[in-house]
Amino acid sequence: MTTVEHTQDKLTVDEFYGKCMALASNLWWSWTPEVEHLFRDLDPVGWRQTDHNPIALLQEFTPQRLYDRANEMVLFTRINQGYRRLKEYMNLRQTWASTHVGVLGSKPVAYFSAEFGIHESLPIYSGGLGVLSGDHIKSASNLGVPLVAMGLFYSQGYFRQQLDINGYQCEEYVDTKVEKLPIQEATSPEGDPITITLETRNGSLLAKVWKMQVGRVRLYLLDCNVEGNLPEDRQLTSRLYGGDERTRIRQEYVLGVGGVKALRALGINPGVYHINEGHSAFGPLEVIRQRMADDGVTFDDALRDVASQTVFTTHTPVPAGHDRFDHDVVEEHLGPLRDELGLSYEQFMSLGRVDPQDPEEQFCMTIAGLKLSRTANAVSQLHGVVSRRMWAHLWPWRADEEIPIGHVSNGVHSQSWLADQMKTFYDRHFPIDWMDRVGEGEVWQGIHDVDPGELWELHNTLKSLMISFIRRRLTKQSRRRGESDEVIDHARSVLDPSVLTIGFARRFATYKRANLIFEDLDRLSHIINDPQRPIQLIFAGKAHPKDEPGKHYIQTIACLRNEAAFRDRVVFVEDYDINVCRHLIQGVDVWLNNPRRPLEASGTSGQKVCLNGGLNLSILDGWWAEAYDGSNGFAIGHGSSHVSDEITDARDAEALLEVLENEVAPIFYNRDIDGLPRDWIKRMMNCISSCAWRFSSDRMVMDYAKHCYLPAAGGLSCKI
Numbered sequence: 001m002t003t004v005e006h007t008q009d010k011l012t013v014d015e016f017y018g019k020c021m022a023l024a025s026n027l028w029w030s031w032t033p034e035v036e037h038l039f040r041d042l043d044p045v046g047w048r049q050t051d052h053n054p055i056a057l058l059q060e061f062t063p064q065r066l067y068d069r070a071n072e073m074v075l076f077t078r079i080n081q082g083y084r085r086l087k088e089y090m091n092l093r094q095t096w097a098s099t100h101v102g103v104l105g106s107k108p109v110a111y112f113s114a115e116f117g118i119h120e121s122l123p124i125y126s127g128g129l130g131v132l133s134g135d136h137i138k139s140a141s142n143l144g145v146p147l148v149a150m151g152l153f154y155s156q157g158y159f160r161q162q163l164d165i166n167g168y169q170c171e172e173y174v175d176t177k178v179e180k181l182p183i184q185e186a187t188s189p190e191g192d193p194i195t196i197t198l199e200t201r202n203g204s205l206l207a208k209v210w211k212m213q214v215g216r217v218r219l220y221l222l223d224c225n226v227e228g229n230l231p232e233d234r235q236l237t238s239r240l241y242g243g244d245e246r247t248r249i250r251q252e253y254v255l256g257v258g259g260v261k262a263l264r265a266l267g268i269n270p271g272v273y274h275i276n277e278g279h280s281a282f283g284p285l286e287v288i289r290q291r292m293a294d295d296g297v298t299f300d301d302a303l304r305d306v307a308s309q310t311v312f313t314t315h316t317p318v319p320a321g322h323d324r325f326d327h328d329v330v331e332e333h334l335g336p337l338r339d340e341l342g343l344s345y346e347q348f349m350s351l352g353r354v355d356p357q358d359p360e361e362q363f364c365m366t367i368a369g370l371k372l373s374r375t376a377n378a379v380s381q382l383h384g385v386v387s388r389r390m391w392a393h394l395w396p397w398r399a400d401e402e403i404p405i406g407h408v409s410n411g412v413h414s415q416s417w418l419a420d421q422m423k424t425f426y427d428r429h430f431p432i433d434w435m436d437r438v439g440e441g442e443v444w445q446g447i448h449d450v451d452p453g454e455l456w457e458l459h460n461t462l463k464s465l466m467i468s469f470i471r472r473r474l475t476k477q478s479r480r481r482g483e484s485d486e487v488i489d490h491a492r493s494v495l496d497p498s499v500l501t502i503g504f505a506r507r508f509a510t511y512k513r514a515n516l517i518f519e520d521l522d523r524l525s526h527i528i529n530d531p532q533r534p535i536q537l538i539f540a541g542k543a544h545p546k547d548e549p550g551k552h553y554i555q556t557i558a559c560l561r562n563e564a565a566f567r568d569r570v571v572f573v574e575d576y577d578i579n580v581c582r583h584l585i586q587g588v589d590v591w592l593n594n595p596r597r598p599l600e601a602s603g604t605s606g607q608k609v610c611l612n613g614g615l616n617l618s619i620l621d622g623w624w625a626e627a628y629d630g631s632n633g634f635a636i637g638h639g640s641s642h643v644s645d646e647i648t649d650a651r652d653a654e655a656l657l658e659v660l661e662n663e664v665a666p667i668f669y670n671r672d673i674d675g676l677p678r679d680w681i682k683r684m685m686n687c688i689s690s691c692a693w694r695f696s697s698d699r700m701v702m703d704y705a706k707h708c709y710l711p712a713a714g715g716l717s718c719k720i
Ligand SMILES: *Cc1c(COP(=O)(O)O)cnc(C)c1O
Pocket: 126, 127, 128, 129, 131, 505, 506, 507, 576, 577, 578, 581, 582, 602, 603, 604, 605, 606, 608
């Protein structure tokens, strides 16, 4: 500890460069502000231009130039400190998991997901599911849960969004440069690169394996862009959620079956398989095949064993969210595996069917997930109820409440979503080890003792930062479209920091009803232009390339800037991603969420808002249905919906404007003699103390570890 200064003097250029690369190569930096700031301080402009990618940033310099620059900026001590902290973190033996779920010990949990949202510089995610997986593995790392993650390497990821002059969404796919990512080829225990072979009825598919270090968790990514594959197969894993049904099943075949094969090639023998969403539900079938081949057991015996080791999480009640495949593509791809399992065609199809006898029924990945696992869960309390009802016909002899689907409510990784200033603020007011205990309620109770004025001031600082980010973005957007000087000037000064500011950003899936607040434009205009209590709205989000109604919503909102009544009041920020999300959730006064109940399984963006002192204004759906207590935010409606969507939408739209006009705005603008909105600040505090811990991914992973992984690993039984 005391030798830091001396070490610094002795650093050679190579040692220095090695330490920088080591820090950039473990995604741990992305939730460790001291290290992130280091990269930023090395080259603030380059940092922004590279999408906050430290590997790309470091590559802009020769080691000597980087060394000189660090010298100039007096960064050596910080680099040494960061490096030492990383070592300590990686070597830590005493963790939450070693104390509480030590039984998981030697055999890791294998966590399968089609996307991982870890950081904006790694475009292998599209939305909430990916960010949830990213937050899951970050918390598993912090808690010391032995876990390896398996996903796909998408060389183009999801599309970048730009709106044209008419507000219509255009999609652009950008090639990711592997050399600029913190990934390496994974190798077998003997040190050889790994290529997985997957048989189909139509030749074989090859995939290689990349590895990436996310704190203590290793993330493996399968990539079909290898020599030996047909040209079209080399593109198979290039895009997330692109292509047709056949692309889709091929990707899922690679992820599930290929993932299990990859684990074996890597010499990893998992104790638990966590199938996060149906995409990877073919995986357990390969585990069964291995068990049969290794131990000479029957399919039924192997299935029983493997199912008891498998945890399945379902993520949506929206029908389109459940992949279903026709029998011919299933047979084309899974046929060879089916032969090895010794199953007839009907027997195999029945694993993905409600009615095994119905030849018309497609193969549903969620049903496969449910049939191949003994522990299944939904992602919020309400989603648990909905899922049990939705899948009840799989267990026709059971009552709804006996359907074996529980719930583990989603949460977010506090350290990734907290504003730096907020973190510093909590450091001052919370117990010294609060960061290691974010999933515990008592840690957060100190918020009630802080000075309301201080909290309010901090919130307004964050709000200003958000507004300057948005102005920068909008100015850039307008320039790119070649708009007039007048429009560009408007963008430069758009939004007023003193005005009640509402954010809405998420995928533009139609059930999320991004347009709900605009159902009655006259009334909305009246409300948001109230001279005493004005309101401004920020929108962002991508529509799936094939979702025309979703794109139409975007266009409608983007075009409001052509109308005088909305010009200063509504903005649309392009290309929603983790970076845009982070800025918005840290700075808004209110986060709006108005899905058609009960279709939002959980939702997580609102949880990110809570951490930073924003308030939720939401339909009582998903996580908010269990989080809202009357004093920690705002509810739209009373948590009911009509059988007719049209009637539900009309009622909810009305309820939204009602609560906005009569509750949200009055409380926000009701100031005391010090200019403080006391009731508002009280709600901020209530929200932080009641939600920050409960909807943290630390709490979520602890729940999975205790109630799902432990029983699945054959350890102590669950104690819910
Ligand atoms: C958190 C997050 C989401 C999830 O938002 P929901 O409100 O759950 O839909 C989607 N996209 C990004 C980039 C996120 O960071």
